[in-house]
Amino acid sequence: MKKVALSVIIGLGLLATTASADADKGQRIYQKKLKSVCGFSGGVFAAKHTQDEWADAKDNGELGKVMTEACPAGKDFFDSSKFKKKFSSHLYDFVNDFASDSGNIPSC
Amino acid sequence: MKKVFLSLAVISGLTMNAFADDISDMKAQIEALMLKIDKLEKKQKSQTRSISKIKKQTSNDNIKWDIDFRTAYDGLKYNRKNAKDVTNSAVFTNRLWLGMAASPVDGLVFRGQMAVYSTWGGNDLPSTDPFQNVNWRASSKPDDVTFKLRQAYFIYTFNKDTEHPISISAGRRAASDGFLANHREGTKNPGSPLAHITNMEVDAAMLKVDNLFGLEGSYVKFVAGRSYDNINQTSYYGTPYTSVDAVDTDVNFFVMPISIYNDGQFDLMAQYTYINDFMGANTNLISAMNPAGAVTGAGDKHMGAVSLEVNGLNEDNDFLDDSTFFISGAFTTSVPKSGYTMLGSDKTKTGYSFWTGFIMPDLITDNGHLGFEYNYGSKYWAPMTWAEDTLSGSKIATRGNAYEVYWNLPIINKYFSTQIRYTYMDYKYKSNIEQFWADPELQDGDATSAQDLRIFLRYTY
Incomplete structure (x- = not known):
């Protein structure tokens, strides 16, 4: 039994994909870093643009700029190197999930 | 020499003219292209x-469906007092949640969820356990392949632009993914009930007020509902949907979950619960069909809990930033009426519990997390965790010590994941959650410990 469990654990570990962005993590980052600064919920922030508009901003390397336009008070955060290196991909996944045309409904 | 220069000048002149014509044509073409x-x-x-x-209209003007399908293996082992151990080396289950949501206008949301939770192959569970399919856990315990209603409720939010938005809601909710239980269930976002004292499927109405204390992320919910209606008259008697019982023993409850503070890192929640005419025992009602003499209207129950979660312990350290720590304390008090017993006593009894956990990156994979949890429950600790998804019985309700370790591992992003979980419960008092025992002390044949090894694969979209 122990051998089977160990094999399953190793097998599943090998199956796991490499690091990827995480919308839930993005939501938590918004709550921690931006909610009080911006003065509105993450759902309102994400709904400032459509999915295509967020995607264009990301592709053009202008995610920080577009996010600053959506929440001017968060400029320092969006200009920080931590945003670019650590937070932007998770935040992008979050805003993409709850963009104005996503059809997704933030939980109450 | 002069002739040569003349010839060159003529050729150059002709060429320049030709070039000028070409450039002019090209300019016209470019202008036309620019216009196009x-x-x-x-x-x-x-x-x-x-x-x-069109996307906004089509996406927002339809029911949005989601799928959560899980197939699981559980291996179970129970040690018993002065009796042989009981084991089941393999129980396989399928669990399907078919979720739906719609928000046709701003501020009005509907959510629903149909659920099937079944064992592989048939079973005899409903014929031996009268509580197997009760509303409180109808879709939370594995049984057959029948679809059951797990959730269906609306939320209407008004005062949205004020400091205190208010929401009202009514319907059926699965209060079984509560705060702190989400880690062991491999679910990222918890529901609002505190899982330390509540893990039930409930039918209720709710009023929520945001920013009540002026603290970040604060809100309070007032929830009132019914967990049992003693209707036993059918149309056969001519007075359908009434009761032949002399005393009305509907079981109603009031719950007040409070988010005291939540800045995304520190999340402090509390909850008070009152249950009126709760279940207990009446020795005059003991029969072959009801060996415990279980009955509603035996007395009242009060419960309370305070839970704190720290999500991200140190931002400057990736390991600690991705780690979570939580701690929770709770009590349950049973107040039996004259002639009844609750938890084997005819007196008011209070039980206490402590729960802590630490979830950290697994250091092997990129997104996997390891979780470690410990629970303690005293002699009269009796939370409402009937719907907790632990096949070997509610871990939270353990009167004794419970230890748990789990590995949550995304395989393909958020869409396909797995969990391996091992739970060990060391019982100092009765292990079962139904709470109708005559004596809380362990008797011969009672389980003294339980172990549950679970491995699941889960698809969510």
């Missing part, structure tokens, strides 16, 4: 606007 590009850009912008408009 301008027109195309305008057309594209217009089409993009139309597509966005």
Whole structure:
């Protein structure tokens, strides 16, 4: 039994994909870093643009700029190197999930 | 020599003229192309606007479906007092949640969820356990392949632009993914009930007020509902949907979950619960069909809990930033009426519990997390965790010590994941959650410990 469990654990570990962005993590980052600064919920922030508009901003390397336009008070955060290196991909996944045309409904 | 220069001058003149004509043609062509590009850009912008408009309308004007399908293996072992151990080396289950949501206008949301939770192959559970399919856990315990209603409720939010938005809601909710239980269930976002004292499927109405204390992320919910209606008259008797019982023993409850503070890192929650006419035992009602003499209207129950979660322990350290720590304390008090017992006593009894956990990156994979949890429950600790998804019985309700370790591992992003979980419960008092025992002390044949090894694969979309 122990051998089977160990094999399953190793097998599943090998199956796991490499690091990827995480919308839930993005939501938590918004709550921690931006909610009080911006003065509105993450759902309102994400709904400032459509999915295509967020995607264009990301592709053009202008995610920080577009996010600053959506929440001017968060400029320092969006200009920080931590945003670019650590937070932007998770935040992008979050805003993409709850963009104005996503059809997704933030939980109450 | 002069002739040569003349010839060159003539050729140059002719060539320049030809070039000038070509440049002029090219200019005209470029101008025409630019006009076309301008027109195309305008057309594209217009089409993009139309597509966005259609997308908004179609996405927001329909039911949005989601799927959560899990197939699991459980291995169970129970040690018993002065009796042989009981084991089941393999129980396989399928669990399907078919979720739906719609928000046709701003501020009005409907959510629903149909659920099937079944064992592989048939079973005899409903014929031996009268509580197997009760509303409180109908879709939370594995049984057959029948679809059951797990959730269906609306939320209407008004005062949205004020400091204190208010929401009202009514219907059926699965209060079984509560705060702190989400880690062991491999679910990222918890529901609002505190899982330390509540893990039930409930039918209730709710009023929520945001920013009540002026603290970040604060809110309070007032929830009132019914967990049992003693209707036992059918149309056969001529007075359908009434009761033949002399005393009305409907079981009603009031729950007040409070988010005291939540800045995304520190999440402090509390909850008070009152249950009126709760279940207990009446020795005059003991029969072959009801060996415990279980009955509603035996007395009242009060419960309370305070839970704190720290999500991200140190931002400057990736390992600690991705780690979570939580701690929770709770009590349950049973107040039996004259002639009844609750938890084997005819007196008011209070039980206490402590729960802590630490979830950290697994250091092997990129997104996997390891979790470690410990629970303690005293002699009269009796939370409402009937719907907790632990096949070997509620871990939270353990009167004794419970230890748990789990590995949550995304395989393909958020869509396909797995969990391996091992739970060990060391019982100092009765292990079962139904709470109708005559004596809380362990008797011969009672389980003294339980172990549950679970491995699941889960698809969510």
